[in-house]
Amino acid sequence: MSLLKEPDYGTPAREGEATVEVTIDGVAVTVPPGTSVMRAAKQAGLDIPKLCATDSLEAFGSCRLCVVEIDGARGTPASCTTPVAPGMVVRTQTEKLGKLRRGVMELYISDHPLDCLTCSANGDCELQDMAGVTGLREVRYGSGVDAGANHMDLLKDTSNPYFDFDASKCIACSRCVRACDEVQGTIALTISGRGFDSKVAAGAGVPFMESDCVSCGACVQACPTATLQEKSVVELGMPTRSVITTCAYCGVGCSFKAELRGDELVRMVPYKDGGANEGHSCVKGRFAFGYASHPDRVMKPMLRESIADEWREVSWEEAIGFTARRLREIQAEHGAGSIGAITSSRTTNEEVYAVQKLVRAVFGNNNVDTCARVCHSPTGYGLKQTFGTSAGTQDFKSVEKADVILLIGANPTDAHPVFASRMKRRLRQGAKLVVIDPRRIDLVRTPHIEAAHHLALQPGTNVAVLNALAHVIVTEGLVDRAFTEERCEEVAGWETFIARPEHSPEAVAEITGVAAEDMRAAARLYAGAGNGAIYYGLGVTEHSQGSTTVMAMANLAMATGNIGRDGVGVNPLRGQNNVQGSCDMGSFPHELPGYRHVGDDDVRDIYEQLWGTPILSEPGLRIPNMFDSAIDGSFRALFVQGEDIAQSDPNTQHVHAALAALDLVVVQDLFVNETAKSRTSCCRARRSWRRTARSPTPSAGSTGSAR
């Protein structure tokens, strides 16, 4: 177990087939066109010294450490900004290059404090590494106390709660500025001044906290020195080992390296290999990890017999024994169907699978449901009806190829920050945006981004607006015939229906509150896009017409042929990071893993064989049914995994009444949450930094109490 460092190729990967062969230091390597010499070299296993380049950012060419010699080319070009050309012959290590690189390092160090041993980045500093690999042995211009003009007395900006900015150590490589622009899209940083006075400035030279900075940490991540450094590292020192995990805050599900020293969490570093975030993060996942060692964390199983009692820490044996005994007693008294469980979309596939198996194989009923019931079950239903699978159609990367984005009932900059950054990057490259939302969300207008249309509809009119868009597409001849003929069913019927005058923008303008012309223009834009992509959130699904709206979106995508490749599709922005997985794992009362109906004999047969026990063919209770049945007395015990139903489910009074009516509530969570407080019983979960699984949160838990 050691600190994990992903390789840095220096410049971003280029798409396309590897067709360009070059020879670098005698090694032949073939890469896609547009790849930098630096990246090609890394692919060939050759590290070229660099400071201003990192593979999350486009090449900049400022440090001049990466110079190489290329046959037939003049001078010593920078390998980060030089693309490969067929047959190129490159040398990365020659006497001349060595001298140039040492010369560059000599200049850097002539304006850098010589306090490596006490520096917070000691051991994790690219400047230090480069001094090493270039063989810098003296600084003839003077350094440290003998230095000439320098920046060593610049003050530290400690205003940000999560990281410090120590300007005295800045090498003016602009990686932070570029990360804030290119990766995060907040554009909070600039270089102020010119020449030797070039300095990183937040906003117009204000402290970080007063700038537009949203503390995403991208700049800290990009900084090669100690200049931008996590406060936790300054205080605790360098971590020594990494555990790959998933952020549990939002539906993006970013991958992180939890970096620890022993069992102490020092920092959370976004993981480059994570498909959702590709090395980016937001403030929540990156810095809001105080819960991991919060004093309120429940570290041992706890139990109370009644709500009036104090919590009692108990052994696992007692907790599990108590819970099992009570559940069986309740079943004996009130029937097999009197107990059930709720799975969490913040847990791993394995954990969800275990809970639904517990319900079906041990409880002997199908009373299992998931928190996705409240957020994205309309997605599941709507997409299954239209596409045949209840899954979003794309990965997050797909947005990089979208040309027109329809954003419906979602506010990604707040709720899905890392995805928002990826989308903003695409929008800054020129993709067009249509926002369909009653609110004027940030993306309607933010630096360098302006929505082409904002259809500020009246709440409750999602279907009307989407049908009006479809109406325009059908009646103006914008349907992708080739696509619908080859791949869609019942097209004619749908077209006749949607073409009816009552679906026209003019007809629905009044009830939707959106000008007909805007709807027409938005429809034309989407239909005319090379790649049109729909992204939607809870503004669509947490609605009585959620499923219908999902189907309306799917129809739009099919009618315009915007399905089945990168850059298009119908994309739910989920409430939690593992909604898809928890649904896949059989969390619904009517479906076994893989969305297979419990009423299907063949399907049940498979699991009965596997689990060695009969499975009920009747679908179980959904969450609202569980609450209703609790109140009418037929449902008596609930196992809740990683969800705080007392807080997050609609109609709180009803939920509280249901909880109060239950004989036993078992909560598996990191904290004594509102559900546990309002009624309970038991609980405990551990966030284990030893585990490497799909998703992080609770790993063990439980026990309960009687009234």
Add this chain to the structure above:
Amino acid sequence: MVAERLTAAGADVVRTGSRGMLWLEPLVEVETPAGRVGYGPVAPEDVDGLVAAGMLAAPERPTRRAETSDSPEGGRVVHPGPASPAIRHGESGVYLGLVEDLPWMRRQQRVTFARVGVVDPLSADDYVTHGGLTGLRAALRTSPTAVVEAVVESGLRGRGGAGFPTGIKWRTVLGAEADVKFVCCNADEGDSGTFADRMLIEGDPFTLIEGMTIAAHAVGATEGYVYLRSEYPDAVETLTAAIGVARERGWLGERILDSDLTFDLHVRVGAGAYICGEETSMLESLEGKRGQVRAKPPIPALEGLFGRPTVVNNVLSLASVPAILADGAASYAALGVGRSRGTSVFQLGGNVARGGIVETAFGITLGELVEDLGGGTASGRPARAVQVGGPLGAYLPVEKFDLSMDYEAFTEAGAMLGHGGIVVFDDTVDMAAMARFAFSFCAEESCGKCTPCRVGAVRGVETIDRIRTGQDREKNLVLLEDLCELMTDGSLCAMGGLTPMPVRSAVQHFGEDFTR
């Protein structure tokens, strides 16, 4: 003042651009059947005496059309008759005879500057009368490719400093596929001791407009920008006015001269930084960003302004194009030596007796320019050093006065022609101080992007200071040379890359100044 008095005396006064004979300004030229007769420098109080002596007397033709521009550039009083004998005999001391016959003018071959100082800068009619639009008309009669090839054949190379063949650059832009292409004129003219861009724009702005329009036709551009330095308010005004006139005349806009060409032109005033003259930095500035250098590739010809294929050329490069198209590539290529074809516009300045514009074919020697045309130093002391090519150019000693003024000869001598600025120093100059100045100029003007220049320039100043005060002189001279090598080979752009040129040339030719 001079103009007012002449008008009062009944002359028809027209303000022209400068002839480039700075020591004779304000210059008054009187148009006569024999040609333009010059008087200069003319002080306002001279005017009455000159008129009384028959300056405006025109026996043959009573109409008096006098053209002038008083200071600082001079101008012309154009006058219909020969000067009176009284003046001819120099009573006022300012009679010059026929301007064309002045030795200064006779030594020149004015191609790019043919109309400068001759025409009324904002008179479209004057422009056409003096051969304007011939080049554009010729260009519009042929294909873009033919125009590009003519420019290639002419041998024209960039006059902004780097000397890159203009036609080759255009060929790249022509071959690039894009929704829009641009033509950008670099009129940032930041080199100390240079003023040719300004004189051309103030004296003959239509030539630049015509050149850019030809470029637009050649590469398929629809929009153009002239990036003019903020220190040139008069040039901004003249060019803006000229663009207005050109639009009115149908020389800009849609269907130019009834062809299919659509092209419009805008003036943008620079940010006042030397580095904004570097082409990629200029493009950033034109896009409204901080003037910071971009790494190349991509080259501007493929991804320039707003990422579109863009011609970036100096004022003089673009202003030479109309003549090439009008008179044929061959006639332009007939001038010059080796791979330096055509004429170059040299600007004599510094400690020189006669400063100004000298346009001549490549191949004249440095000595001829400084001694014959410039008349040696203004101070009268022996010349010691000449800096050619702006603040990043080499310092050459008088021993190099036989150097031919062409790109190759200069490269071989470790020097460069740059934008044609020639600054003369007499024997009181301290060359170690000049070397120090090169670094401090670089430190002042560096964009700060790349390390060799951002930090190196400051260290260069410090190192020279140590050498001059005798601290570890030998070691520091070695360090200085290492720094020069690093900046030359390692810098991202020519700002840092060429700063060592004046430094190294000073050490090489005037080493004694570093050990005093």
